[in-house]
Amino acid sequence: MSGKDYEIRDDRFAGLIHKNAGPDTLWTGGRWTEGPAYLAAGRYLVWSDIPNNRIMRWDEMNGAVATFEQPCCNHNGHCVDGLGRLIACEHQGRCVSRYEVDGSKTILADSFNGKRFNSPNDVVVKSDGSVWFTDPSYGIDSDYEGDAAPMEQDGRHAYRIDPGGNISRVIDDMKQPNGLAFTPDEAFLYVSDTGRSHFPDHTPRIRRYPVEAGGTALGAGEDFVFCEQGVFDGFRVDTNGNIWSSAGDGIHCFAPDGTLLGKILLDEVVANLCFGGPKRNRLFICATTSIRAIYVRARGAVP
Template identity: 40%
Template sequence: MDILTFSDEIHMVIPEGAVLERLETDFRFVEGPVWDSVQQCLYFSDIPASTIYRWTPTEGYSVYRTPSDHSNGLTLDGQRRLLACHHGSRKVTRTEADGTITDVATHYQGKRLNSPNDIVVKSDGSIYFTDPPYGLKGHIEGKELPFQGVYRYDPATEELRLLVDDFDKPNGLAFSPDEQTLYVDDSGRDHVRAFDVTSTGSLINGRVFTKLDPTIGNGVADGMKVDREGRVYVTGRGGIWIVSPSGEKLGVIRMPEVTANLAWGGDGRDLYITASTSFYRIRLNVQGIPPVRG
């Protein structure tokens, strides 16, 4: 496995002799992986194929839902219900325990969302998601909102609140271990921003946390996860960038395909990666933060 090293700390994360396994391939463009620790399975989207797949280590992959309205980012809420961002229908949905699908967010102030992209749930149940225009033809056709926002949805009150509106193309997002910081990357600017999270769930004190080097490889800042020690893992620009909690670049796991997203799975040390036509797995020395906390 090829690793670009910026700091010796990277060797604390990646064990000597670590292997990058390609688990499945021949997809169109895979995204949005999430691990269900109860079912011991991985869900992931193939956006152009408009399909959500389910994969287990023993049975391989099968179709979970098709069509999926060109789903992208996936996660689980506190009741382990599947949340999905959809490019096709331009909304966020929740799959209930009985299999029915509920709309979570479709409009902001009477205008259709652009194309919800990625999503994360805080331990209090609130849902944060990004809304770039990637799902729109030419990134503009049918666009009703004049901005690309980051939103918070409160399931208790059903309030959808716009938190930040000055991104170019907001994409992946992840909370720090203590949930006091929310990281959001901007694919259009190839950097990650950090925000302080207030007691009401608002975002303040936005600042650039780290910037990817465009000379390293193909891709853009995209999916993002955090480990239990606070390191941030960002897909894009040659592979998976690993960054310390202070913003220091530790290294890049070079990937053979343009890499879109990632998810912790198994016992928490398996990192599952969606990359163009395939998905992969690496076993690390550190544990990640699961989608359902607690």
């Protein structure tokens, strides 16, 4: 089944959408929107407009959009920790930072083994308070989304910051690690690989890694799903374990068994998304130049 807003590949997808609810456009005017995060206490959404070096803010109560911070060190991904603090990946700062409740900023990690990170891209917080993030090279490849600079690390990897601030490398077998999310039970970590941008023969995919060592490390990964349109960039998981991922033609929804259930079709390439709203049943979507939102019959998983 297909329609203007949806493409249904599996009957299970019909139970995850409202066929009479299409996407809303909340804002336009970006160059490459990324890093959406919903802050429940204030009922507002923030996102990055990376080339314009700004963070934007949408107020759920009145629909107003304003600049949250500019310049912002070319932020990319964001997430919210268990205390409601905003965690940020900075391209220009080549670090992961945190906005404290008093408005100050703390640098959580900016180097590994004495060498600067490439350009932290996306981030997630586990229930134990550890921060997991990816470090591809997009922010140092040119001056468009950061500052062009040589790579100091020996590749593009993923890392974990423990609650005490110690940093460990958890993934070293990817071309360009990008979006990431835990399964609801935190037994697995999903990570997308957008390596096609630098390695043309590389097939865009999401890989799955078992969480081991008491939740502090990952086991050997495996390819989980492949992208049939564009690449998988950022994505989120709902409370039933379904994956809602960005793609070249909108959002692709996968069941926990890897079946492509269906798509939410959009007219722009999607970079990232997050669940939000009081019931966490609204998808906020970063679609190249715009921010879209759509209600679904699913709720976003939280640590």
